[in-house]
Amino acid sequence: MPRASERFYDVMKSGDLTEIALNGHIGHEFNVPLVEFAGARILRVNMHKVGLITSEGTRLFVKWLWEIERSCSDLKLQIEKVSPILVRQFNTVRGHWTPNIQVTTVYAPFFCEGCEYEDHSQLVTAQEYARSVHEHEDFMPKPIICPKCHKPMELDCDPEKYFVILKRADSNRKGSR
Ligand SMILES: [Zn+2]
Numbered sequence: 001m002p003r004a005s006e007r008f009y010d011v012m013k014s015g016d017l018t019e020i021a022l023n024g025h026i027g028h029e030f031n032v033p034l035v036e037f038a039g040a041r042i043l044r045v046n047m048h049k050v051g052l053i054t055s056e057g058t059r060l061f062v063k064w065l066w067e068i069e070r071s072c073s074d075l076k077l078q079i080e081k082v083s084p085i086l087v088r089q090f091n092t093v094r095g096h097w098t099p100n101i102q103v104t105t106v107y108a109p110f111f112c113e114g115c116e117y118e119d120h121s122q123l124v125t126a127q128e129y130a131r132s133v134h135e136h137e138d139f140m141p142k143p144i145i146c147p148k149c150h151k152p153m154e155l156d157c158d159p160e161k162y163f164v165i166l167k168r169a170d171s172n173r174k175g176s177r
Contacts, residue, residue, distance in 0.1 A: 009036075016041035023049035026057035032064065034071050041075060043068065044104075048081035058089045062096050069098040077101045084109040084120055084157070087165050094165060102126060103165050111156035112146040119144060119153060129166040139163050 009032050012019045018040035020032060037043045053061070068077060077100050082090065087106050104126050110119040124141050132139040138160065144153050 011036050013040070017044060018042070019044040019046060021046040021049065025052035025054070026050055026061055027052075027054045028056045028060070030057050030060040030064070034067060037068075037072075037075075040072075042078065043075055044078045044080060046080055047083065047086055050083070050086060053086050053089050055089070058093055062093050065098060065101060069100060073100075075100060079103045080105045081123065082106040082165070084162075087162060091161065091165050102168055106163070106165060108141040109156040109162075110144055110153040112149060112151060112153050114146060114151040115149040117146055117148045117153075118156070119147065124163065124166065126166040126168075129163050133167075 008022060008024045010021045010023075012021070018037040020036065020043065022032075022045065065077065068075060077098075079101065080103070082103060082105070084107060090103070105123045107120045108122045108124050110122070111117075112119070122141055122144060129139050140159055141155065141163075145151070146153050
């Protein structure tokens with residue numbers, strides 16, 4: 001567990017955009033001060049280096065999103081590079097997300113039945129997802145070949161439930177889910 005003096009995030013600013021890269025795990029100590037992105041118009045939260053999120057961490061993360069919404073109401077929030085373990089947690093709380101939140105990219109979970117290798121390297125974008133939904137097609141990520149044994153890999157999730165995280169938050173509320 002990181003000590004209080006260690007930062008578990010990095011902040012990069014460029015014009016209207018502030019990017020916060022989180023790392024380590026999100027648990028009961030999760031806290032990124034709002035002052036870190038004061039004045040930004042777009043806040044991009046990069047989850048690439050977050051290996052784990054606890055249910056308490058998920059609760060605090062959602063609370064943090066609400067605090068951001070309250071303190072900077074015209075800020076666009078983009079959450080990117082979300083791994084399968086986080087997508088599964090976030091999908092349980094997606095109904096509580098605020099309209100300014102957009103998950104822009106997630107990693108697709110693949111599994112090899114030949115050698116049991118798991119691959120989480122394919123990034124799926126909200127645009128790709130929106131395009132297939134717009135065209136009334138079920139979204140499926142591009143098939144991949146196992147890098148270890150060269151057999152086709154299986155998607156290790158129900159795509160309809162998993163990739164719904166890429167839907168815009170404001171369209172969640174109209175939905176019946
Ligand atoms: Zn394999």
